[in-house]
Amino acid sequence: MRAAMAVGTAIYGTASSIPHPQAIEQLAKGGIDWLFIDMQHGLATFSDLPGLCTMLRSHGVTALVRVPYDDYSVAQRALDAGAEGIIFPYIETAAEARRAVDACKYPPYGVRSFGPFWSPYGADIEWPNEQVLCFAMIESVTAMGRVDDILATPGLDGLFIGPNDLSISMGNGPSMASLYGVTADGQDPANPALMKGLETIREAAHRHGKWVGLQLATGAAAASAFNEGFNFVGISGDTSYLADACASEIASARKATR
Ligand code: 3PY
Ligand code: MG
Numbered sequence: 001m002r003a004a005m006a007v008g009t010a011i012y013g014t015a016s017s018i019p020h021p022q023a024i025e026q027l028a029k030g031g032i033d034w035l036f037i038d039m040q041h042g043l044a045t046f047s048d049l050p051g052l053c054t055m056l057r058s059h060g061v062t063a064l065v066r067v068p069y070d071d072y073s074v075a076q077r078a079l080d081a082g083a084e085g086i087i088f089p090y091i092e093t094a095a096e097a098r099r100a101v102d103a104c105k106y107p108p109y110g111v112r113s114f115g116p117f118w119s120p121y122g123a124d125i126e127w128p129n130e131q132v133l134c135f136a137m138i139e140s141v142t143a144m145g146r147v148d149d150i151l152a153t154p155g156l157d158g159l160f161i162g163p164n165d166l167s168i169s170m171g172n173g174p175s176m177a178s179l180y181g182v183t184a185d186g187q188d189p190a191n192p193a194l195m196k197g198l199e200t201i202r203e204a205a206h207r208h209g210k211w212v213g214l215q216l217a218t219g220a221a222a223a224s225a226f227n228e229g230f231n232f233v234g235i236s237g238d239t240s241y242l243a244d245a246c247a248s249e250i251a252s253a254r255k256a257t258r
Helices: 002-006 021-029 046-058 072-080 094-104 126-131 141-145 147-151 163-169 192-207 219-228 238-256
Strands: 011-016 034-038 062-066 085-088 133-138 158-161 211-216 232-237
Touching: 011 021, 011 062, 011 219, 011 238, 021 034, 021 046, 021 238, 034 046, 034 232, 046 062, 046 072, 062 072, 062 133, 072 085, 072 094, 085 094, 094 133, 094 147, 133 147, 141 147, 141 163, 141 192, 147 158, 147 192, 158 192, 163 192, 163 211, 192 211, 211 219, 219 232, 232 238
Parallel strands: 011 034, 011 232, 034 062, 062 085, 085 133, 133 158, 158 211, 211 232
Antiparallel strands: none
């Protein structure tokens, strides 16, 4: 993922909430480049992680873990279990971004403690210090106002935007589902303030020489976001893929039933 972003390749991922190796393998076989195992809203626990990360690695998919809110200790455990990057939700201050980086890096760059028993790089501390990805989620108006301070954090690789939480924080409902879905030029006139927010955050990240991604609902929306300058885009997740495909087939059967 890091190498692809460095040369500007379009990389698409998805989210996993159902922590079973064979469920995650079906996503990997779909052609994703990266995936985040969601420990904020999904069902994964620590003992699920080594098997899930191994499965992703065997398919050449970069394994990220989104840790629960305000729980930096889970990041260290996820890295021990073989995660190649961490997504920290709802970061709002530079101090929180500093704690995120600290959790991901061994001294002198952070406070990660040694115990990588299930990670492929074992006792090597230089490789993970250089390669492990550390992303702060920007998903509130407060965070947006402090985005330059957050981006100034040494060791932070970039930002990941949560459009639903950001939209809720702006006083509207969750709006990821409709984002980038309305017009051919990728603009969503239903959410002008949110679209402006995404642009502000994206430009700030690039000003600081950092990567920026976001989570969206459809492949078409993801391509629009990439074309606009986002470096990585997540497309939907396992629960929605299951629910949507099932609902669509059942509905078409009912419609055609005489
Ligand atoms: C959000 O939209 O708030 C997210 O966290 C997406 O993953
Ligand atoms: Mg969120």
